[in-house]
Amino acid sequence: MHLVSYLLLAVILSPELAISGSLSGTAIFSGKIEQLKPYKTGKYKKACGTDIPNESMLINNKRVGNVVISLHGKKLKKRGGKYKLDQKKCRYEPHVIAVPLDSELKIHTSDPINHNIHTYSFENDPINIMFLPGQDAYSQEMDEAEIIKVECDLHDWMRAWIVVTPNAYSTVSGADGSFEIPDVPPGKYELTAWHETLGSLTKNITVGNDGLNVNFDFLEVPQQEAKR
């Protein structure tokens, strides 16, 4: 048997790691914030719909959506997976996606007009390809941890973020700011919350056998770091 398989078996059989809890919490911003206006699509109305929400700051009752929560620790080896990014109604679905290292990201289009997806990626291979209506999906392997800005060179409101996290212990907060990372092996870690506009927060945490609840308030981001 291959060495890797032995190791894998050891991990699975290890009684310590078999017990694992769930990491959950909420991301909030307790400061004052102005609601952003949606974009008007003008002549693209029929193809895109009249309005496109400005998703760079989705805050509902202080709760922040689209926050990438990622766990960092040497023990965390789980990686990979299959993920999907769609171009739909002239926006990216989802607007923020967390994909673990060694994942396959499939980019689709569901729109009746051309888009040119352009990833500002440096560690991974950047993408810059035209999508015509009805075109087949394009697959890309994400093999370096990186925060990647995605834009459409043809429609200036279109933006998304692909966050390649070092392991599979990552998620994106929902519209209510809540997040959950299940099956976290007990241990000491760094937990990072990243938001495209509000900035980034990191906490040192210790996860016990029955999990942990952690909340983030982006008001705590040092002023010079916040992009606001």
Added chain:
Amino acid sequence: MPYTPELLRAGNSGDKICMASKAIRAKTYAFLAAVSINLLSHTSNIFAFDSLSESDMPLSMEVNGKSISLQNLAFPITKSDQVLSDGASIYIKNCVLCHGDLLDGKGLYSESFYPSPANFLLPQSILSKSKLFTFWRVMKGGLGLPKKYEPWNSAMPSWEGVLTEEQVWKVIHFIYEKSKELSSVTTQDVSVPSIENGEKVYSENCSICHGKKGAGDGPGAKVSSPFPRNFIKGHIKLRSTPFGKIPTDKDLFDAITNGSKGTTMPSWEHLSENDRHSLILYLKTLSKKFAKFVKKGKTHNVVVIPDPPKFTLASLERGKDLFIQNCSACHGIKGRSDGASTKKIVNIATDAIWPRNLSKPWKFRRGDKRKQIFQTLRTGLSLTAMPRFSPRIFKDEQIWDLVNYVQTLSPSQKPKTPEIFNVQKVDGPLPDDTDDPVWKTVDSNFYLLAGQIIQSEKVTYPIIDNVVAKAMHNGKDIAFYLHWDDPTVDPILKKSTTVEESPAPPLPAHLQTDEPEEQPTEELKPQEFPDSIAIQLPTSINDGSEKPYFLNGDPEHPVNLWKWSSHPMKALEMTAKGIMKINVQKDSSQNLTSKASFKYGRYFLLMKRPLTTSDVEIDTQLRPGQTIPIAFNIWNGSAGETGSKKVISSWFDMILE
């Protein structure tokens, strides 16, 4: 004095060979010497900089109110490794745009200035003279040439007050040492390419721009646009592999051998093949992508370029549709970088440079041959907004359709600058508009412009680099037709004249809406700085032998500027006695009329004035038969160009029929 670009170019193309071997070099020098003698016999002083002799050097010169003896000055700085390395930094930051990275006078602006910037590798160059002589020339520049070397056409700045004496000495030591090294390239070839040799070659030749560790952050980076490539990321723009993928060894070899046209990256063909192969080995250690590629057992997916099919009109038609749908959003419908989405993607500060102006194929980085355009379309340009046109979507035939169409957006070859700007005489009234079909019958004159990098505030990488001029007169008035490419129009012009901008690519019929687009609620505002152009003429035209300093004249030799601006939109007569001494003439002396329009990334301007005016003291009086020097200045206001920040030309000769 007619300038002779063809001869100069012949001289230039000779230099490249001179690096190859001593034997060829000797021949080249003989050839160049012959060319120079030939030039001198026809046109005195064209190498104003080089043809001076040490006897022309004054005994002393004044710098900062202090007199410096040029007779027995001891060099205040002696040569050392530190001095040479400081000198290299000073050179790359201040001299490289004209004199070139290889000291061969072939920097980016070498074709735009007459006389051409000095080539330090020529045996008769300034370096054959004493360092004191060079010190004098660098400190005083073209404007400080002795009177007999007028017409002061040399674009060599006077560096006193810009660089310290110490800095000038450092750069002089560097130039002498480096040119000695470059013109005695002994083919000390390593027998086998190695990473160690690559590292040595890199640190000697590349690190000044690309940085010690390859992060693209050497001293030259601060003054480069586009930035020097950052090798740590493993991406290069021109490859045979698809967008975003690492280059093949051959791609790297070609990039090193060919250099990158229109940038500060020269050709390194003079390095031995083994040195270049060594460099490739070393470059591949700078980014972990190459090792990962090998480790994962990947292979390059090299884009195949098939032979082009026969050109047909049907292909051209298909190409046009494909272009409008897929390319015009950035390149604009006439290909002049003025697309509806262009402004969004351009950010010079972050190295997001303008999309290529497709009407100037001589500036295509890869080259303008059909297969080269095909390769650019199929591979895309990594690190830029230029995507690849993947075979999954576009068949080879469609790419050729696009290539065929792109080639119709430009003249079939780069226009040549004529020796004489002929102004035809016509009977009857002169046209009032640049749209008048009569202009199609008039010779067009193509002039290169370069950033003003000589005095005061400078412009290093302008987007405007040429102007096309035509003119006619009827014995009473003269009319100039001018056009120049600027991807952005001053928005205020939409209020007062014809402005046609490239629309976004059309939507399919079923997705179009009839409703008018929401009108912008904001009122049209002028740019902070207007877009402007000026025709420059000497105030006093004698026999044509004594021209004012080409950069807006000098106190003894004023010039007239006929300057049109987009806001307030009008043309004004000005008198200049130097770049910072430009004054608008009083209202009663204004005689210009003008009409401007903007169409798809190009300004069109008509300017008229009576040949003679009553202000004989301050206005150029134009008389048929005379040789009249003419030059151009253009300001791109949206790029912050104002005052001394502008693009400029040398003097050219104009004759009225």
